[in-house]
Each structure stands twice: as structure tokens, then as C-alpha cells.
Amino acid sequence: MKLKKLEYDDIKNVVDFIKSNPQKLSLYNPATISLWNGCIYDVYFTIEDNILIIAEVEIENSNNKRLMLPVGKKIAPEKLKDIMNLLGYKYVYYVSEEYINENRNELEQIFAISRQEEYDDYVYLTSELSELKGSKYSPKRNLINQFLKNYSDLFEIKPLAVENIDDVIELTNNVYKQISTEKAFNILACEKKAIENIKKLWGLLEFKGVCIYINKQLKSFAIGSRLNPETYTLNFEKADKNIKGLYQFVDREFAKLVRNDCLYINKESDLGKELLKKAKESYHPVFRLNSYILELK
Template sequence: MKKLALEDYQLLKPYFATQPYGLCTYSLPSLIVWSNHVFQTFYVIENDSVIIANESGCRPEENHLLLPVGPSGLPPPEELAALALQTGYRQYGSVPEDYLEQTGKEKIGPYFIVSEQPEYDDYVYLTADLSQLKGNRYAKKRNLLHQFSRDYLQLNRVVTGPITPAEVVECLDCLEKWCEIRNCDVDQDLSLACEKEAVINALNHYEHLDMKGLYVRVDGEICAFCISSHLRPDMGVMNFEKALPHIRGLYQYLDNECAKHLFKDYLYINKESDMGLPALAESKHSYHPVLKIKSYRLALR
């Protein structure tokens, strides 16, 4: 297998263009920007499909394959088992629940032990819900938007627009400020340090990876930005959302603007998982997902 790199994007893009899986893991740009010295991704093209392997430098017991991506449809369990034996990766991760539903657990059971990965369940929202924020359930969000509008928008203190090469350096500065607040570089919080590296990769290469971004400038300074990518024809992924916390209502404004502008061509917005973090789970639930896509692990018997 070859280590996944930026220059592989154009080669692999056609395989991912119409892939059916709803978990954010199957976003090719996301796989590329998250591949680093700790979490490495490898691939090989075989029988018109891309075989992806993810490895963790600190938790090798979690090394796994993803479901093959290509035009051949859902692979049967016996093919997955043979591939696992062939590659030496004895388990699959980020297997979406619809694979189990369409294939049937009774067919999977003879080959694999199936277990849930709740920390990797993805939150999916209707684009219309997040762009319009209608109804009583979004009253708190609208209230924060009104406060932001009163204190900033109505005073002409805000400029919003698509990220271009001219804004990248300022977005990186915003990321540094956000990370200082969140202690991204503290060793014990490896996930934040790796996310920081992934955001830097995305900002530096977003054009090459067909990612889209939006920034919010307050009083002349970029204080928030978001980056998205394609997942499947009806769904995009909100890969990264960063907003400095001292500006009340800024995050809600950013989220609303991203839904309006970055996802207008998609029915659904995938806002990824909560990684098992209660505060993140509470935040994601507060936007009322229309569904959660469960993630499963398939381990060879």
C-alpha cells in the first residue's frame, strides 16, 4: 500500500465522486488532510476499487480498513474477509449502519464480530434546518443571532466572504488564537493537536482538494471560519468550524452562513461525530440532527 498524499487526490477523486457511504470518514479531502505523523492513511487500487487503511501511531490495535470505495456496489462479507486476510488488517472501522442493514447481519456474522463505535457516529442535519432556523426548537439560536446582529452586523462591523488565497494567512492566525485558548499543543490532548494540523493542511491546500471555506471578519480581523468538502451527491461535510469565543453569537452566525452558502447544493450537512466528548455531543444535539449515522467495527472471527 502507498501512503495517501496530496498529489493522489486527482487520481482517487473519480472513485469517491459517487460513493454511497454517509460517514464523514469517506470524504477524500478529509482523509488527506488528517493523514499525519500520528494518524496515517494508506491506499491501493484493486479491481476498480480503492482500498483504504488507517493506522494509529499511538494505538496500533485500532489499525483498520475502510469499506472499499468504487463503482462495484456494496462488497459482500466474504470479499471483505478475504481482503482483510490478504492485507493483514484484521478489522474494518467506520462501517456505516446502512451497510449492515442492506447486507444483513446474518450474512456478516459468520465472518465478523460486529461492534458499535458510538464515538464515531455522525450527526446529520437538513441544510434547510440550519440555514433557516425555523420553529421553537431553534429559538435560542435565533436569539444569539439577533444579539450578534444588534451588536455587530447593524453597526457594519462584520464582513463575510468565501476563503480565497488572500485570507489563508489570516485564517491561520485565527486558528492559532483559537488553539491558544483551547491548549491545542498540550501533549495530553492529542486529538486537538492533530486537528490543528489537519486544519492547517486544509487551509493550505483547499483549492487543490476542492474544499470550500467561508470567513467572518469582525472589526477588520478574521475571527471565525469554516471549511467543507463533498461526501456524496446529497451530502456535504462540515469539516472544520472555528470561532473565537469572546464574541457572543459569532459561532451561531458562522454556522448559519455556512449552511446558506457552502451547502446550498446539498440536502444534508454532515457535522461529523462527537468523539465521545459530552460537551461536543450537547452542542451537536442542540442543532437537532435529522439522523445519526451509526458507525460499526467488523473484526475477523
């Protein structure tokens, strides 16, 4: 068994395999895996015996590496240990709570199990995000109303298309220039690269999105992709921070766009950032998907 670096020509095989074996955690979304490849981590993979094995290897320090939980047929903890030893990996990241609960007794004999809260996913009902009904969403509706009051004759909503990806990249660059801290700068540089990859991978991956133009200039966008038959992931969302209510407006418009295609919207994790946590909680997730780490004893 040998892992291969994920290249453009491999993506369709990975996409098709995951589509046939749909996952719930957003980091198993084929779009997420493909778009962020080469950003901080390089992705390696193999498909053998009806199992997809994916690894992330840090670009600047190849000793910092981990497997993701294999996708495909159910894999026993003992078999997982054998794969890790064969490939030379000590950690498995992004392990679902379902797998932990189904195999806890055996897992505890082989692995140290730890929570990975910064990678817990926030999941919402698409119907709630598209309608924002009830008192709990009153602050969001108020902000949207302020946006509509100030810009009702000035904005235009366009669906995401390959023709406006360049506008999306330009807006991302403008946000990128406003970042002052080095850490945030590096993260956004990586996100910028991932967004640029949308254009390269258009046609291989299933994207949907909305773009909000004001005075014919792109000021906000939301881009998502199919995670599983009942869920879309909201991969990227940006808005001009100087336009009040624009974030809330584009978020609702994205939910409207996909409401006939999915029951849930997965807004990914908060990465352990308090501001992201507050923003995601303010939309009242219907549940969270917990993530775990397995470390070989």
C-alpha cells in the same frame, strides 16, 4: 495486493474514485481522508479491481491499524475477510449500518460486530440550518440577534479563498494557545495541521466556507467540503469564544452559502465527547448515520 502510503500525487485518483462511488459517512469524505493524513494516523491505500481499499496506521504504534470498508463495487463478507487476511488486518472501522443490514447473517459467521457510537454522524437539513425557523431554534436566533446588536456595523463576511487561509491558520493558532489540557492540546495540534493542509490541497479538493471579520480581524470561520451529491460535510468551525452569538451566526452563514448546493449538512461525529454531543443535538439533526466495527473472529 499491497497498500501504498497516500502521497500528494495520489490524492486526485482517490478523490475521483470516491466521487464516482459516493459515500454517506463523513470519514469517507476525500477531504477528510486527505487533510487528516499524517495526523495520528498515516493513510495507506490501493485501487484494484474497481475497489478502493483504505487503511489507517497509527504513526506512533504501527500495530494499531485498521481498514475502512472498501469503496466501489459491493463486496461480500467472505471477500472482505480474504482481503483482511491478505493484508494482515483484524479490524474494519466506520462500517455503515446499510452494509451491516444487507449482510448481517454472513457477517455474524465471520466477524464480531460492535457499534462505534463516537463516530456516528449528525446530519441536518440545510434549509433548516440556513433559516432557523420555529420555536426549537429560538435560542439560536436569540444569540444571533445579540451578536448583530453588538457588532452590526463592525463585521464583514468573506467567502473562504486561498488568500485568507493564512488568517484561518492564525485564528486556529490563537485558539490552540488557549488550550490547557494535554489531551485537548494534542487534538487541536492535529486539527491545526489538517487546516494548514487546506492551503496545500487547494484546487485538488472542493472547499466552501465563510470567514467572519470584526474590525478587519478574522474572528470566526466555517469550512466544508462535498461529501456526496446531496451532502456537504462541515469539516471545521471556529469562533472567538468571547463574542456571544458568533458561533451561531457563522453556522447559519455557512448553511446559507451551501443551501443551493446540497440537501443535507453532515456535521460529523461527537467523538464520544459530551459537550460536542450536546452542541450537535441542539441543532436538531434530521437523522444520524450509525458506524460499526468488524473484528475478525
